[in-house]
Amino acid sequence: xxxxxxxxxNVKGNDATGTTARENVGFALVEAxxxxxxxxxxxxxxxxxxxGTFYRGGLISKRTIVRGLYAQVVYLLVGADDNKMExxxxxxxxxxxxxxxxxxxxxxxxxxxxVLTPIIYAEALDLIxxxxxxxxxxxxxxxxxxxxVEPIGEYLGVDDVIATRARLDEKGRYTGELEFYAxxxxxxxxxxxxxxxxxxxxxxxxxxxxxxxxLPMLELVGHPxxxxxxxxxxxxxxxxxxxxxxxxxxxxxxDRVPVPPKGPTLAAGGVAIAAGTAAAVYMWLRKRASPAS
Numbered sequence: 001x002x003x004x005x006x007x008x009x010n011v012k013g014n015d016a017t018g019t020t021a022r023e024n025v026g027f028a029l030v031e032a033x034x035x036x037x038x039x040x041x042x043x044x045x046x047x048x049x050x051x052g053t054f055y056r057g058g059l060i061s062k063r064t065i066v067r068g069l070y071a072q073v074v075y076l077l078v079g080a081d082d083n084k085m086e087x088x089x090x091x092x093x094x095x096x097x098x099x100x101x102x103x104x105x106x107x108x109x110x111x112x113x114x115v116l117t118p119i120i121y122a123e124a125l126d127l128i129x130x131x132x133x134x135x136x137x138x139x140x141x142x143x144x145x146x147x148x149v150e151p152i153g154e155y156l157g158v159d160d161v162i163a164t165r166a167r168l169d170e171k172g173r174y175t176g177e178l179e180f181y182a183x184x185x186x187x188x189x190x191x192x193x194x195x196x197x198x199x200x201x202x203x204x205x206x207x208x209x210x211x212x213x214x215l216p217m218l219e220l221v222g223h224p225x226x227x228x229x230x231x232x233x234x235x236x237x238x239x240x241x242x243x244x245x246x247x248x249x250x251x252x253x254x255d256r257v258p259v260p261p262k263g264p265t266l267a268a269g270g271v272a273i274a275a276g277t278a279a280a281v282y283m284w285l286r287k288r289a290s291p292a293s
Contacts, residue, residue, distance in 0.1 A: 029201035037142035097176035
């Protein structure tokens with residue numbers, strides 16, 4: 001399984017959609033199905049669900065909470081909108097700077113089955129299997145860190161993932177910078193890069209998402225589908241007569257497919273991990289602020 005990212009692809013015009021390749025190559029192109037992760041394949045935010053893991057794993061402490069950076073991240077997380085995304089990203093990068101990549105990967109892998117697999121949509125699993133049987137390449141495309149997205153991709157049996165990747169120093173620690181942020185138009189850039197490299201027919205491919213921020217990805221394929229759409233995406237879907245689906249049946253993944261044994265993940269992430277950490281801190285602060293019963 002390969003994680004794309006790290007640079008912007010040099011792809012323009014019809015080459016990005018497969019039209020030029022269709023004209024110049026004498027063999028059939030491959031169709032694909034691209035899935036957003038949070039609230040499309042799983043019923044919540046993957047990094048939010050993992051917040052307690054990092055607290056218990058020693059990556060955050062009460063002393064660090066009191067210092068104030070966490071207060072900033074929690075505030076931005078709870079009140080996040082598109083205008084705050086850049087500030088939140090910077091705060092989270094500062095938060096994870098110096099964390100050891102291998103330790104983070106081990107924590108995620110050890111907890112993933114318990115925390116995340118009970119909240120995967122049965123409808124998404126059925127759809128992934130349907131595309132697989134049709135011979136399409138299946139890809140998870142998520143702004144969550146690759147430490148989270150890669151294991152989920154393995155569990156689901158998808159062919160590839162596109163996820164956020166953090167930069168590491170020579171000791172394998174996060175530098176506070178990103179190699180690639182798989183968000184909004186950057187998702188579409190990575191998909192174009194994959195399409196050119198693997199001769200994917202985007203005009204015949206599918207994409208699924210719940211969020212208006214994924215509009216560039218949805219516009220890139222011939223079969224865009226809004227899943228549990230937010231208000232803005234629902235409006236666009238109605239105007240453009242796109243298919244809309246509603247997933248409502250979270251299931252335990254181990255009840256549907258075999259879960260691989262615990263072990264190291266395949267790639268690095270980091271930025272969105274802090275969002276899950278902030279969620280844990282937020283819950284801790286709420287408990288501290290509640291009057292004793």
